[in-house]
Amino acid sequence: MASTATHFPELSAADLLAARRSPMPDALVAPGPDRTDVDRLVEIALRVPDHGRLSPWRLVLVAGEAKHRWVEQLLALAETREDAAKVRVSTRKLASAPLAVIVVSATIPGHKVPEWEQTLSAGAVCMNLLNGAHALGYGANWLTGWHAYDARATALLGLEEGQKVAGVVLIGSVAEAAPPRPRARAEDVVRWLTL
Ligand SMILES: Cc1cc2nc3c(=O)[nH]c(=O)nc-3n(C[C@H](O)[C@H](O)[C@H](O)COP(=O)(O)O)c2cc1C
Numbered sequence: 001m002a003s004t005a006t007h008f009p010e011l012s013a014a015d016l017l018a019a020r021r022s023p024m025p026d027a028l029v030a031p032g033p034d035r036t037d038v039d040r041l042v043e044i045a046l047r048v049p050d051h052g053r054l055s056p057w058r059l060v061l062v063a064g065e066a067k068h069r070w071v072e073q074l075l076a077l078a079e080t081r082e083d084a085a086k087v088r089v090s091t092r093k094l095a096s097a098p099l100a101v102i103v104v105s106a107t108i109p110g111h112k113v114p115e116w117e118q119t120l121s122a123g124a125v126c127m128n129l130l131n132g133a134h135a136l137g138y139g140a141n142w143l144t145g146w147h148a149y150d151a152r153a154t155a156l157l158g159l160e161e162g163q164k165v166a167g168v169v170l171i172g173s174v175a176e177a178a179p180p181r182p183r184a185r186a187e188d189v190v191r192w193l194t195l
Contacts, residue, residue, distance in 0.1 A: 007137030016135055021178045023139040025093040028172030032063065032098030037136050041171070044132035045101070048124035054111065056118035057125050057166065060102040060157050071095045073156055074147050087146045097141075097170035101129055102157055105166040119166070126167035139174035142167045 008016055033041060038061065045059060062070050071094050078087045094100065105122035107115045126142050133140035147153035148165035157165070 007135065013135075017131060020131060020134040021181070022130070022141040023174050023176065023178045025141050025143065025170050026096045027174060027176040027178070028097035028139050028141065028170050029175045030098045030172065032172045033133075033136065033138060037138075038099070040136065041101070041129060041132045044135075045103075045125050045129045048121055048128055050121045051117045052111065052113040054108055054113060054118060054121075056105065056107045057122040058104040058106050058163070059125070060104060062100040062102065063098060067098070067100060068095075070100075070156060074153055077150065077152050078146075081146070081150075083146070090145055091147065094143075094168070094170065097172040099171040101169045101171065103129070103166045103169060104157070104159060105164045106160070107162070109162065122166035126169055129167075129169045129171070133169075133171045138171050139178075140169055140171045142169050144168065 011019070042059065050056070071091065074091050074094065075088065078084055078091045081087055103122055103125045105119050107118040107122075109115060111118070130140045130142055144165060144167060148168065154163075154165060159165070
């Protein structure tokens, strides 16, 4: 029997994965995942390949009052930037989703497992969050944005030396389904190796 997911019992897991798409950030609204669903999402997020079992990632959960304050502080920082007019708009879009999961790449330099591979594992955490949220009946959007690279913004998250934001994954109920977007065509990007 085909496996099914919690909120879409009519869909096989494969159909569910094939149908996922990202709603716009401001189309993600309350209610967000409750504590049970957050725990499940974290479980799914951490179930990623990780060469050398290094756990080269950290998750920072931002919700409720803390999320409100985080966005307010980002907005204040945005105003100090030369590109304030632009980043103000993108920063405001962080406000509506009830949960942000910041996936932090915490690679171990000089390890025999190349940092590139460790970084890829953090990307897999982000992707699992997108799929996990979708399977639980929520929407999710993986962003970076200026606040992933501005040292004053990453300081708000308590990042340690060398840590980087791999993704800000916004999660919430879907107020408006994402418009379809063109997808890469297999014939443009896939080939069988012939030797
Ligand atoms: C690493 C990474 C960073 C991204 N950062 C942004 C961003 O800062 N702003 C944005 O509008 N989209 C960003 N995106 C794209 C969004 O995730 C976008 O909504 C997505 O491409 C929609 O595709 P989907 O429907 O297949 O999920 C980023 C994607 C990735 C993988």
